[in-house]
Amino acid sequence: MSASFKVATWNVNSLRLRLPQVLAWLQANEPTALLLQETKVEDALFPLAELHAAGWQAVYHGQKSYNGVAILARTLPTDVQLGFTTKPEATENQSRVIGATVAGVRLLNLYLPQGEATDSPKFAFKERIYQALTTELQTLAAQYPQFIASGDYNISADERDVPIPAKRAEKQVMFTPAEQSWFKQVQTASGLRDALRLINQEAGIYSWYDYRMYGRAPHHGWRIDYHLVSPALQPKVRNVVHHTAVRALPQPSDHIPVVLELDLA
Amino acid sequence: MSASFKVATWNVNSLRLRLPQVLAWLQANEPTALLLQETKVEDALFPLAELHAAGWQAVYHGQKSYNGVAILARTLPTDVQLGFTTKPEATENQSRVIGATVAGVRLLNLYLPQGEATDSPKFAFKERIYQALTTELQTLAAQYPQFIASGDYNISADERDVPIPAKRAEKQVMFTPAEQSWFKQVQTASGLRDALRLINQEAGIYSWYDYRMYGRAPHHGWRIDYHLVSPALQPKVRNVVHHTAVRALPQPSDHIPVVLELDLA
DNA sequence: GGAGAGTGGG
DNA sequence: CCCACTCTCC
Numbered sequence: 001m002s003a004s005f006k007v008a009t010w011n012v013n014s015l016r017l018r019l020p021q022v023l024a025w026l027q028a029n030e031p032t033a034l035l036l037q038e039t040k041v042e043d044a045l046f047p048l049a050e051l052h053a054a055g056w057q058a059v060y061h062g063q064k065s066y067n068g069v070a071i072l073a074r075t076l077p078t079d080v081q082l083g084f085t086t087k088p089e090a091t092e093n094q095s096r097v098i099g100a101t102v103a104g105v106r107l108l109n110l111y112l113p114q115g116e117a118t119d120s121p122k123f124a125f126k127e128r129i130y131q132a133l134t135t136e137l138q139t140l141a142a143q144y145p146q147f148i149a150s151g152d153y154n155i156s157a158d159e160r161d162v163p164i165p166a167k168r169a170e171k172q173v174m175f176t177p178a179e180q181s182w183f184k185q186v187q188t189a190s191g192l193r194d195a196l197r198l199i200n201q202e203a204g205i206y207s208w209y210d211y212r213m214y215g216r217a218p219h220h221g222w223r224i225d226y227h228l229v230s231p232a233l234q235p236k237v238r239n240v241v242h243h244t245a246v247r248a249l250p251q252p253s254d255h256i257p258v259v260l261e262l263d264l265a
Numbered sequence: 266m267s268a269s270f271k272v273a274t275w276n277v278n279s280l281r282l283r284l285p286q287v288l289a290w291l292q293a294n295e296p297t298a299l300l301l302q303e304t305k306v307e308d309a310l311f312p313l314a315e316l317h318a319a320g321w322q323a324v325y326h327g328q329k330s331y332n333g334v335a336i337l338a339r340t341l342p343t344d345v346q347l348g349f350t351t352k353p354e355a356t357e358n359q360s361r362v363i364g365a366t367v368a369g370v371r372l373l374n375l376y377l378p379q380g381e382a383t384d385s386p387k388f389a390f391k392e393r394i395y396q397a398l399t400t401e402l403q404t405l406a407a408q409y410p411q412f413i414a415s416g417d418y419n420i421s422a423d424e425r426d427v428p429i430p431a432k433r434a435e436k437q438v439m440f441t442p443a444e445q446s447w448f449k450q451v452q453t454a455s456g457l458r459d460a461l462r463l464i465n466q467e468a469g470i471y472s473w474y475d476y477r478m479y480g481r482a483p484h485h486g487w488r489i490d491y492h493l494v495s496p497a498l499q500p501k502v503r504n505v506v507h508h509t510a511v512r513a514l515p516q517p518s519d520h521i522p523v524v525l526e527l528d529l530a
Numbered sequence: 531g532g533a534g535a536g537t538g539g540g
Numbered sequence: 541c542c543c544a545c546t547c548t549c550c
Contacts, residue, residue: 013540013542014542014543014544017543040543040544064544065538065539065545066540066544114539210540211540211541211542213541251542254541254542278533278550279533282532282533282534303533303550305533305534329534329535330534330535330549331549331550379549379550381549381550476531476533476550477532516532518532519531
């Protein structure tokens with residue numbers, strides 16, 4: 001039998017360009033909710049008509065060119081939150097966070113910064129936003145027993161999530177010891193847990209494939225997209241599936257959909 | 266029975282982008298020669314490998330971004346001429362002219378300027394290049410009994426070739442009385458004749474459809490692409506076919522292929 | 531409206 | 541390498 005709640009996260013790297021793939025994927029997989037990052041479309045140009053025509057509702061928070069997040073579901077997501085409720089200034093007017101309730105589960109959709117380089121202002125921004133995220137997840141986890149914080153965290157959790165030895169990866173942004181400590185801290189403080197690692201300890205499960213590496217090492221990705229689930233939901237995690245097949249489509253995103261299946265009552 | 270010589274002219278508005286359409290069209294129509302304009306590719310990036318793979322040879326004269334002409338045939342065109350032989354300076358280092366011999370017929374492939382506006386320096390350039398063209402066609406027509414000068418002339422010959430009344434069209438570049446006189450003059454001086462009008466007097470046969478008019482008036486084009494044929498070839502014109510079907514393809518060029526069929530011995 | 535180039539971003 | 545933007549040209 002099938003899971004009773006299925007939520008997917010997918011950094012689409014331009015929703016307008018990838019819309020046909022998104023619609024096809026929705027039709028084929030029928031998730032309860034799909035969380036999109038890097039929609040790269042301002043709200044006035046969000047492709048709502050095409051989604052409605054396919055029977056999907058959406059809430060979204062976009063801007064021109066960069067960032068942009070959205071939550072799609074068959075029924076309109078409710079109690080929509082744009083940005084952090086606790087420290088709204090932390091995202092610096094960038095459209096990186098949207099939250100809403102779907103089928104009784106609170107969803108937070110995150111597109112966290114990449115950080116560029118450890119000596120970049122963007123790395124300091126990444127640290128600040130992770131600090132704000134810690135507070136936000138603590139608050140929301142306390143407020144909503146059924147809570148999932150999903151999205152592109154732009155950090156790989158441990159050596160199983162990178163295609164090179166940890167000692168080498170630690171020199172790279174997305175795997176520095178500092179970033180790993182931030183990613184641990186948001187979980188420790190909130191009680192949320194990485195759904196995949198509750199049920200699967202395999203190495204080499206990836207969610208992002210650098211376009212620049214494409215030709216050379218098509219199977220060398222990084223795992224940087226996660227579903228973090230609240231304590232009440234942790235025993236209900238049935239499966240976490242990484243949809244590598246979309247990479248075979250023409251013009252794929254550099255991220256793949258990651259699907260969390262829950263057994264709810 | 267089929268024509269013994271079939272030459273097509275097609276302004277493709279980027280050969281690299283349109284290559285799949287060009288290859289499909291070549292395969293379906295099997296011309297003796299295909300003359301392309303606005304290839305918009307510098308010679309180093311000309312897609313020769315893909316053409317060779319499909320069994321086509323090519324000679325070409327391109328530049329970065331703008332202009333660019335090429336002649337394709339099953340056998341390598343010979344005695345290639347780049348630019349005008351008589352007044353090479355008239356094209357001002359723009360890649361607008363290539364000539365070659367295919368199956369005993371001399372072909373000249375032309376991409377003449379649009380002219381922008383009557384008070385523009387580009388209009389003066391258009392006049393100068395048409396003056397040089399008059400000399401060039403006289404010379405080549407004298408040299409080669411079997412001679413065809415084809416391409417995008419960026420002038421409509423008469424009221425049958427525009428979708429609006431002549432009085433209104435005369436106010437627009439590509440149909441001003443001055444330009445019509447230039448277009449007549451190149452024919453008068455050289456003895457070359459517009460192949461279509463040797464055999465067909467219908468109005469409303471077009472070769473170019475302004476992208477900006479697309480939605481509004483999908484059948485309102487202009488005829489600005491021609492095959493001018495030498496006296497010896499004029500009695501051998503069997504047909505001139507305008508391939509409107511390519512406009513239904515996704516991402517079409519604003520010009521369509523115009524095919525001249527000759528009955529040679 | 532569609533094309534290429536250059537730019538900034540990842 | 542891929543994406544969006546702005547610019548210029550037709």
